[in-house]
Amino acid sequence: MDIETVNSLSYEEFIELFGGVVERCPLAAAAVWSRRPFGCVSDVEAGIGEFIDSLSESGKEGLVRCHPDLAGRELASGTLTAESQREQEGAGLASLQAEEAAQIAGLNREYKQRFGFPFVICARTSDKAAILQQLQQRLRNLRSQELLHAVQEIKKICHLRLQDLLHRAPPKL
Numbered sequence: 001m002d003i004e005t006v007n008s009l010s011y012e013e014f015i016e017l018f019g020g021v022v023e024r025c026p027l028a029a030a031a032v033w034s035r036r037p038f039g040c041v042s043d044v045e046a047g048i049g050e051f052i053d054s055l056s057e058s059g060k061e062g063l064v065r066c067h068p069d070l071a072g073r074e075l076a077s078g079t080l081t082a083e084s085q086r087e088q089e090g091a092g093l094a095s096l097q098a099e100e101a102a103q104i105a106g107l108n109r110e111y112k113q114r115f116g117f118p119f120v121i122c123a124r125t126s127d128k129a130a131i132l133q134q135l136q137q138r139l140r141n142l143r144s145q146e147l148l149h150a151v152q153e154i155k156k157i158c159h160l161r162l163q164d165l166l167h168r169a170p171p172k173l
């Protein structure tokens, strides 16, 4: 999709297309809308990154809390967003052995109790072994470090979701 097409989208079309780039946070796309016309497609990503960076600490924590647990109840109950479902399945989280699932669930619970927000990692650039290793390692970090780390991972997730959207034929909205 070229930048002219993106710039020609109505607000509703823009939100329909980009509203899920930041998990369960269409506000990011709604905020970036104001920056059109975009010079190039990476301007959309830059705008989302700047929106995220402009959030207060509690705003960033809220953004992290919008992310579903890895291999959590939502994956089990099929209530993940389509993007998260694909990402988690792709990392092998939909076919865990019982003990692997229990281990991740326990670590997620411990992480959330310690930091007050969920463990977030870009599942598409990871796999279940690396996720387990990262969960155990990052549990030992400071809360401030983990908030920064989670935001970095959210930006990676956004980058890949945007690549999917922008490198496909114009939507038949």
Ligand SMILES: NC(=O)NC1=NC(=O)NC1=O
Pocket (backbone or CB within 6 Å): 067, 068, 069, 070, 083, 084, 085, 087, 088, 118, 119, 120, 121, 122, 123, 124, 157
């Ligand atoms: N807690 C998470 O990291 N969730 C996720 N990461 C992804 O890449 N997709 C998710 O749903």
